[in-house]
Structure formats: structure tokens, C-alpha cells
Amino acid sequence: MTNASAQRERVILASVMAANANPGWLTSDRVEALTGGHGMLNIPVVAACNVIAAELRRGISPEVKFADAVRQPIDDLLAKSIAVAKAAGADGANAALIAATLLYLCGANAQVGIPAGNRKLGSSARMIAGVSRSGLAAVPTAKMNNKISGFAAVAAVYEAMMKGELSPIQGRDIPEGVGGGVMVGHGALGEDFIFPGMAEKGAAIGTKAMMDAMSGAGMPSQKFLSALFGAAAILEIIHPDADVAEEYGPYGKVTSAFVAGRSAVRTAGLPEKLHVRITGKEVETARLIGDLGLILKDIGGPTVIGIMALDEIISVFEEGICGAGAGPVNPPLGHVCGDAVIALMCLLQDGSTEQSVARALRDRRLGFSFDPETAMMAMNIVARKATQICTGPVTEALILSSTPMVTKALHARAARSYDDLMTGKSVAEIVRAMDEERQLLVETRGSEFLSKAKGTKIKVHFTRIGKGARRSSKMAARWLAFDPALDAEVTVGDETIHMEGIINAVIPEVAQGISKERAPFLTALAPIASELLLAGNVIMNVTIPAVVAAAMGKLNASDAANEAQSAGLISAGIPGTKAKAEAAALVAVETMAL
Structure with a gap:
């Protein structure tokens, strides 16, 4: 190896190691703040996935049992998941919602039992988290420019109820002494008429009200949240565990929650079946919406970012009914946790390993994302930040999946920057060229993806x-x-x-x-x-050329970072790029001085 080639490799290695020394130096997003639950709750989701994967893989059952016992294994799972979500900045109600939703997707049932010993997953999570119950009217939706609350669904359902239009039977028509007890609750009048009738009509009214309210607030009428809140609104009122007439399904297998979920799904226009990404596991949408509605009504008072975390968790389904983090578009890093939920579901399959799941995640991103390198860099940054809270099989799979592509992407940019700088190109010219190529890649792959999706x-x-x-x-x-x-x-x-x-x-x-x-x-x-x-989510097109220029001695760290930021029209689309690039460049300069 000649002295020139040795120096080239030394600069490239120093630059790659410096830029990747701190995952925050490759994004303009405030990822350190995310570890404290500020702005979004994706880190609590990833951390909870770690805990749940580790516990379930060692044989702990997520089943909510109808047991005559104070505590059972699901309570320990909830306690550990809630604790780690809180450690990552989620408040009690948000931590409870995250833990209950993830455990539900992993097989925990939403409710079991009759009054004495009855257990509900949402209620158990709320009690363990130590938070008070809240009404659905006070629970907000996710932020979609604006946000509304469940008040829209609750108000519409109550209006219909007070007009006598909700229940097929009026309580004043039930003989005195008959209503309110077992003769109705476990009899034909309740199970065949009142409960399913109110569930069906109430969920439809609540769902439509949510969609109308979203539209009226200048928002898209998001189908998943509309159906979820619509189902939850009626489940706050009716007997939520009631058996129903067999026309709705087998006795003991279908409850009023399912009927509410089915009505909400149909009203919102959601698909009847959903499928988990990679595994292909099929889920009945009516059951999902009904059960999540049951959880939501009992969970306490989650905030906007708690519901946004829920939205991202449900992006695990390939139909893409909500969330952004698991989709083809790379969102701000606060949304990135869908891959963690996918990894969790994959790790629970027989014979899976962190390595096999890592390969499956990488293959999915290579074939699916508008910009796979950005997607894998985002995955790597979030996974590494999540390990500040806890380590586990999910973050290991994410890091194993993303590191090879991160290494390749950073090395390619460092080598190109070195060679271009040696030929006399400026940092600005290099950054502009990389961003132009980023634009072309996104336009090309995005157009191909949309053409296939739309036919x-x-x-x-x-x-x-x-x-x-x-x-x-x-x-x-x-x-x-x-x-x-x-x-x-x-x-x-x-x-x-x-x-x-x-x-x-x-x-x-x-x-x-x-x-x-x-x-x-x-x-x-x-x-x-x-x-x-949203390209400020990953700024390697800015950071790497600046770091290489500083390592070569072409510019000092501050000037290199400033020039790179000024040229990075797309990658430096939000503030913060210069500080990140300069910090990495200083490390590279120190490395070259040794």
C-alpha cells in the first residue's frame, strides 16, 4: 500500500468512526430528548418491546386468566413493561397504553371472566401504572396537524341515547324489578337485543362522529382512530364483556366488544382482515378494534403522544391503516418504532433468532422503502438510543439489521468525499451532488412504489x-x-x-x-x-463531507460544517445540522492527530 492510499484509508476510517461515534450526529432530530419522552414516545415503545420479547421467549405466559388469585404472570409482564416505558419518559397512562397494546398483540386477551375475578388488560395496566381512570371524552387523538378528542364520539352517542335512538329497548318499558340484574344481563333481552343492538348502533354513531369531527377540524378523517374511539365510546356505556346472540358468532367466543368493533370497522371502511408485516399473521380487524377499544376506555388518560405511539405500534400491519414509521416514507425519528414491533412479533416465532429477524427486517426495507439507506440509518439511530434505556433482543435485532447498511453508506460517502476533495471539488459541491442524488432516488423509487400500489x-x-x-x-x-x-x-x-x-x-x-x-x-x-x-431525519450527506474535509485539513471543523449545512438544501432542511457535523469533525481531527 502506498503512502497516499494509506492516508486515504486513514482519513476514511477516521471519518466514518467519528461520524458514527454518536448516533445523534447523523440526524437533525433531537434524539437525546426522545430518551426522556419529550415530543414522542417511540423510545418507550422500543424499550418495552425489548422487555416483552425477553420475557416471552423464556416462557412467561401473556394470558389474562380467570383465576382466583391476586397476581398472575401477566401482571408481572405489565409491571416490567410499564416500568421500562416510564424509565424512557412515558407518563403512567401512556406507559400503560404502550404495555397493554404490545402485550395484546403478543397474545394477551383484552378481558376475561365474570364480575368476581373479572380482569381487563387495560384496567390491570392502569392499576399497575398507578394512574386514575379517565373518560374517553378527555382522551385526544394523535396529532394530524390538529387533533380532536373522544368527546365527539361520546357526545354523539349520548345524544342518540337521550333521544331514545340508541337502544332497541327502552329501560322504562322493562317491568319493574327485572332490569339491571341477571334476568336481563344473562338473558335474551340483554344478550340478544340490548347489548348487541347498542354496540352496533353506538359504534357506528361514534365512528362517524369522529370522522366528521376530524374533517371539521381541517384534518384527514383517519379511519383507524375513528373506529377505535367510536368503539370505545359505546363500550364505556354497555356491558363490554356480554355474550351476544349466536347470529354474531359462537357462544362464549364473541362478545359485545366484537360487535362494536365490527360495526366501527364497517363504518370507517377498514379492511376486514389485517396481516402482520413479515410474519403474515392474520388478524380480524373487528376483534382488534373492539379489544383495543376495551383497552382504551380503561387505560386512564393517555396524551396526544401516547395515542401517536399507539398509532405507530399498529403500523405493524402491512395494510398500513395508520402510523408512519413502518411505511415506505421515512418520517421524523420520533415516529420510528414500527420496525421494533415487527421485530418483536418475528422474535416470538418458533426457531427465530436475532440474526434471522435482522435479515428479514433488512430485506423488507431494501424492497419497500423509498430510500432504504435512510430507513436503515434511522433504525440504527433509534435502536442505539433505546439501548440507553435497556438492551434486549429487539434492539439487538435492529442493530444487527441496520449496521451493515450504515457502514456501507457511511464508507461510500467518506470515500467519495475524499476523492472529490482531492480533485479540487468543494464541500458544497459534494453535498449538493449527494442531495440531488437523494432526490432522484426518492422520486424514482417512490414513483415505482406508488405505481404498483395504485395499479x-x-x-x-x-x-x-x-x-x-x-x-x-x-x-x-x-x-x-x-x-x-x-x-x-x-x-x-x-x-x-x-x-x-x-x-x-x-x-x-x-x-x-x-x-x-x-x-x-x-x-x-x-x-x-x-x-x-423530512430529510433532516438523516444528515449523512452533510455530516460526512464536512468530517472528511476537516480530517484532511482542507477546512477547520467549524467552516467545513457551515459550508456543508449551507449546501444541504434537502438534508439540512431543519436547524441543527452544523452543530452535529462540527462535533463529529472535531473527533476526526483529533483522531488524525494521533
């Missing part, structure tokens, strides 16, 4: 990506994400149109009924635009 040709190319579309402030002029100026050429089927001022002009116009024929083209470009506007 028609979709092609998206942004002819302009700029800052300060409508504002004159320094913040808007400096950072892409705060006031993006986007023009694009979009093809849907046989038609191609060019749109200018997409975010500042076209979207407001279409939403107000002006030239609505452009709506399908906006729908087509939205996922691809989102990927690019």
Missing part, C-alpha cells in the same frame, strides 16, 4: 425545491422545511401536469374548491414530497 403509472419529479415560498423571515429563507417552494411535474395514468407553488398556492386552492382536478396529482406527489421535506 396505474405514477411519476413524480420536482422541478424546483427552494426556500421561502411565501415568507420573508430569516428562518423561512434559511430552512427548507419551514416554508418550502415546490414545483413538480406529475404523471397519473396517461395525464401529465406541471404545478408551481404546490404548498403555498396549489394545495390551498384545491382545498377551497379551485381546480379540484389537480387533487389526484397532489395525492400522488404527497408521499414523495414528505420524504424530501
